[in-house]
Amino acid sequence: MTEQALSMTEPKQKLMRVEEFVPNPTKLTGCFGRFLAEYLGDHELLPQDFVMGCELAINDLQTGVNGYSGKSIQNRLVGYPPQIYALLRMEIPRIAEAVFPADFAEEVKKFIKEVNESASE
Numbered sequence: 001m002t003e004q005a006l007s008m009t010e011p012k013q014k015l016m017r018v019e020e021f022v023p024n025p026t027k028l029t030g031c032f033g034r035f036l037a038e039y040l041g042d043h044e045l046l047p048q049d050f051v052m053g054c055e056l057a058i059n060d061l062q063t064g065v066n067g068y069s070g071k072s073i074q075n076r077l078v079g080y081p082p083q084i085y086a087l088l089r090m091e092i093p094r095i096a097e098a099v100f101p102a103d104f105a106e107e108v109k110k111f112i113k114e115v116n117e118s119a120s121e
Contacts, residue, residue, distance in 0.1 A: 005044035006104055012037045014099035021098035022091075031077050032088050033095060035061070047107035050100075051115070054092045058085050 018033025019025035039057045040050070060067050062085050064078040077088075096108035 004104075005046050005049075006100065007044050008040060008042055011099040012040070012042065015040075015095070018095060018098055022094050028077065028084065028088060029091050029095070031075070032057075032091065033099075035075055035077060036095070047096075047104055048111045050096065050108055051092060051111050054095075055089070058088050061085065061088075 014021055015033040015037035019030040022029055022033075036054065036057055039060075040053045045053065056067060060073060061075065061077045062082070064073050065071070066073055077084075093105070093109045093112060096105040100108070
């Protein structure tokens with residue numbers, strides 16, 4: 001796995017308009033991309049940082065509370081049944097492919113696969 005951190009400047013701009021870059025996007029994908037753009041901030045990320053940031057964002061959306069600040073989240077993605085958050089989780093690799101360079105997106109997918117394999121053991 002590459003240990004090359006990537007600036008979020010360009011990916012953040014793409015996340016704000018993710019539905020333009022993801023094939024067959026849903027409204028949820030667009031909302032999630034915009035939420036991630038703000039949630040992940042401007043720091044550099046490794047592929048595993050992006051995945052973990054997405055997971056934390058999904059968790060915060062499920063609970064309706066920002067885990068960092070403890071403040072309520074006002075977003076249309078709050079309050080859905082658990083299946084919707086499972087669908088958002090499945091969008092992470094597609095979003096990575098849409099907003100990051102190919103090698104970074106591939107590392108995101110590898111990391112997700114490794115986590116899923118270790119969880120099923």
